[in-house]
Amino acid sequence: MSGTWGKNIKYTIFGESHGEGIGIVIDNLPPGLELHISKIKLELQRRQPGSNDFVTSRKEADEFEILSGIFNHRTTGAPLCCFIKNTGHQSSDYDRTKDLIRPSHADYTAYIKYKGFNDYRGGGHFSGRLTAAIVFAGAVAKQILSEHNISIISHIYKIGNLCDSSLCNKDLSIEDFSHLTSMSFPTIDVSIGAVMQQRISDVKALGDSIGGIVETAILNLPAGLGSPFFDSLESTIAHLMFSIPGMKGIEFGSGFDLAEMKGSEANDHFYMEDSKICTLTNHNGGILGGISTGMPLVFKTVFKPTPSIALEQNTVNIKQLQNTKLNLIGRHDPCIVPRALPVVEAAAAMSILDCVPLSYL
């Protein structure tokens, strides 16, 4: 079972890269919501390829239709179905290599799980293209959260060994980051951003790809959201984040660096700031016992290098069960990270909405 997620609001995803299209059904939205169509389009554009040099030049229109759940421009409370038609795909590209399971793609595992009946064209249901549906749903979730002043920002924290500043940096204030969303290549340190872009171009020129890390912060979250044990805030967020193709790790607050820290360094001391309880540091990333502390919820997600590269690779012909060589043709992102940002933010918004009592909203 894989296509439906959520407790407060249920999201059901469907579609394939080279079929009729992709879509998502969103159930239990509050009624009376007037969707900010232009903001939804903006989010989808952030995910779209073709906008600059370091992502694939393949065109995807991502024009969405809303098939249900809207009346007089407002949500009705009934399930909202969004559908994005596929256009302009060249399926024939895939026939030539359809039996050659692409390394680090889902071709092999999909073949085994679905007994060879999976739609292999462009990865089919496993395609990163389906993240457009997640971005749509996330844009709706963001709108609901924004009415409660909760906002989500993210930036490219790392590309290869090039590292941006962190949102945890105490010398920076949250106000300094509001511009990230409108940047085409969002980094805190603009100069490091330029070097990162050059690095991606270099890698592309070699027919290769490169990985990276996204850092995300959820701001103005009230304290008290989440649960102990099986529905901890980390559990809920991580569950949805690992639905994003290519995501291989998540850490909250100081994350893996906590291994090298002592309790006397890692413990976030409480103190009163005006009449609010705050922590001096935020090594726990705004979550204690699976529940929000009211501090910024900060986490990092790592994306592997795009599996599709122009270089020749070894693989297996799944029908013949023989070793063979694979040479992929086509335009591919040399680095998925810039396009992953709006997807990570969308998943973050959906996760938070699932932990907020709907009464609060």
Added chain:
Amino acid sequence: MSGTWGKNIKYTIFGESHGEGIGIVIDNLPPGLELHISKIKLELQRRQPGSNDFVTSRKEADEFEILSGIFNHRTTGAPLCCFIKNTGHQSSDYDRTKDLIRPSHADYTAYIKYKGFNDYRGGGHFSGRLTAAIVFAGAVAKQILSEHNISIISHIYKIGNLCDSSLCNKDLSIEDFSHLTSMSFPTIDVSIGAVMQQRISDVKALGDSIGGIVETAILNLPAGLGSPFFDSLESTIAHLMFSIPGMKGIEFGSGFDLAEMKGSEANDHFYMEDSKICTLTNHNGGILGGISTGMPLVFKTVFKPTPSIALEQNTVNIKQLQNTKLNLIGRHDPCIVPRALPVVEAAAAMSILDCVPLSYL
């Protein structure tokens, strides 16, 4: 909602550190299973404190009773309830400091979420003590998996800046690791293990604590388990792992190192080994597209330093809303990692069982 988890088999946890006890209800177990009581006890002992120098010397008996679901020493298929009575706790210890929210503990967030009605003694329902119930459930899950030759091993990968070898090391074969489970301080490199233990002792002597990383491998998993999107294998495992108190990050395969890799380095090439499809490397940790590849499923989890330290800390009195100092008395683990291993393995076993069609079992 937090206390129930699972689709195939449902686990419902309950209890508090200083109440009557803790327990877990396991629903939908296959009937006719003769529980390996001695193995369950062994797993619980691995988690128990007091066994050596670098964990807390507090005694917990962890004697479990099975209240239902067993008849003539075998599972009946009806819900199995395991209960572990609490003994020998000194609740009065906690009255003195009950309004002083301990840094990096759940005291503050539990207070907010539950409006001050939470059982604060020893962390109450948030206590690491509840992981004994998870270890029990995991031992049952392990037994079911072992009948299909699936096994789970783990070791202490990192304490402070001291790092063991990795289970991903190609020069080591899986056969070399079977002894890890029976080690009191499981590391691949025994000499680094000794240094780690010394480091923990040193930290303890300072009244401080230290973090660390656990590395885990699930062996002999068939290819094809898991799902794309919302119930990816990573999603399922991460969801349950983040239920473990103190866990702040998870990465699969090469995880965060993938940020620094190129596609040409990170892609796991397929090849035929005898008549089986394998990958030459395992940077994806045995998962592609959210589905198992048949290679070892490898992941790392980071645990923060034990929040309870003997050193004086700044905090807030939650009733008076004033800054104050906190001096904790009592015996605490200087490092939670050695005791976390059986808990991580238990959660791994439960996760896998949730992804395996029960028919397979």
Added chain:
Amino acid sequence: MSGTWGKNIKYTIFGESHGEGIGIVIDNLPPGLELHISKIKLELQRRQPGSNDFVTSRKEADEFEILSGIFNHRTTGAPLCCFIKNTGHQSSDYDRTKDLIRPSHADYTAYIKYKGFNDYRGGGHFSGRLTAAIVFAGAVAKQILSEHNISIISHIYKIGNLCDSSLCNKDLSIEDFSHLTSMSFPTIDVSIGAVMQQRISDVKALGDSIGGIVETAILNLPAGLGSPFFDSLESTIAHLMFSIPGMKGIEFGSGFDLAEMKGSEANDHFYMEDSKICTLTNHNGGILGGISTGMPLVFKTVFKPTPSIALEQNTVNIKQLQNTKLNLIGRHDPCIVPRALPVVEAAAAMSILDCVPLSYL
């Protein structure tokens, strides 16, 4: 939360009577299934209006598109989305009476729940039209069940005070009922069927409507499906049946007649028939302890008279909060029962599939 149902296979319904259309996403279908399109169309035709005198003469094309989950004419295992476009509706009909909440319709309750933002045209999301999506999903479920020889039949058991024979009648054998599905007005006793049709015509001539009862049997179900307590076979079936608009009661086996029976009459005695354990009678309708016995699973569902009648009715203007009169114009079914049969069978098929271990399939 209302739009998603199911554990083995998840169904997510969406759409409105007078919006873009209606649809359903079916997740976790077995891969490789070649859908019997002609049989699906047949089922949809059985539900369609306009086919004879005793149902509404309004035309609904019910042409479905499959937007995902199919490749090379077979299911892929990925979510299958079916969409049925709306055509030819006259929304203006509804503007005149939109504030007059129709008695026994969902106008009032939808208005309250959705704060007036619901799509009121033709009942919107509450319309019986959405049962076309259920019939589609049920046709797929039926196909899967039929591969295991499980079949579902139903007939019009009662219209007004006119009563057909029962499928529980011991003098009739199951073989006698295979023709029911292809009848336009399925009754066991054809002559009583003719009288029923006349009764419906008479009621229609008066501008009134009438209720009735559907009796359904699921044949060749293996013993052992279902669960005690919260997921009893009766619970699962009843849950889904009560999703059908207009359904107000369900009874299994002898149902409400059991109130008048003694244990010595109602107990179904076991006996050996060849090497199979059977019961001599079937007052329990093929279910004991929430689990199938292997005997035919028999149940009855009652449908209220169509709420839309031509006669003047008293109601309230929801905006003005004043008493008023309502005169409905338009073509309406004088009796919903004949069109309910394929919907009940569809829900039965979906319910059973949810109780069958997918491994069995």
Added chain:
Amino acid sequence: MSGTWGKNIKYTIFGESHGEGIGIVIDNLPPGLELHISKIKLELQRRQPGSNDFVTSRKEADEFEILSGIFNHRTTGAPLCCFIKNTGHQSSDYDRTKDLIRPSHADYTAYIKYKGFNDYRGGGHFSGRLTAAIVFAGAVAKQILSEHNISIISHIYKIGNLCDSSLCNKDLSIEDFSHLTSMSFPTIDVSIGAVMQQRISDVKALGDSIGGIVETAILNLPAGLGSPFFDSLESTIAHLMFSIPGMKGIEFGSGFDLAEMKGSEANDHFYMEDSKICTLTNHNGGILGGISTGMPLVFKTVFKPTPSIALEQNTVNIKQLQNTKLNLIGRHDPCIVPRALPVVEAAAAMSILDCVPLSYL
């Protein structure tokens, strides 16, 4: 999967008739609730056998312990586990007949589903004894509902062919029914109640049993609770009601009588009463489109005659697969209906609580 139910509050049932005991875990209760222990005991007493002539004389103490989730006499918000120890059962009674599957009991279906590993003593997990756990949970749910003025009443509507008045009777006002809960044999018409009791005694004298119908009303429910389609109010209530052993049918409002009614008779006309929208009649039992109307929610449930009778019955020896005779010894309820009332009310309370936004509470 069977042992866990609920969305807002999750209930997990466990235990067997002749094992250690029975229990229930209730997750997500609001914190700070001071349980009315005496009222809980009263509800359990209503279900207890041995209180009069027409129920079994077997003694069950039903002393409950609360193992978790309570601190300083109030709910903490963490899972509450209630356990009721078994006492005084004579398991040896069951050894003699353990291979003789009792007609209309779950012996056969449990044997098949659980491959013979089920605890057969007294029905094991399938025993009516587990309804004590449901009554406990329902008493907690009732307390929460009562804080919002929502109350639940029920009476014995039918025993054999003896019929009480209905709660739908327009000539009776709701105020007339508050005494039902404290009656030992609750009927609206006391004289018919006396005849019913005589009928049960007569049946008991013959070694036989008899069925009956419970009618229930939920009062002061606000309009707008429930959902269209898969989580209709009827779906939710029916789902849980069919978890009660021996329950074989449910109808809302006029239920099966609607088959004989015309729309002009069955439609509940709206009118303004003071400033509230009411319906003149309540044939829909307070539910339209799966959502509450604000009128009393009225439904009837039918219970089959107690399967355990003293008369000789035909059955099969499940081990030998041969026809045989069964003579049950022991004390059994000649009619389960009087003891079913508190169970039906408990399930009603739990169902309603599942449909109420927790924010409302």
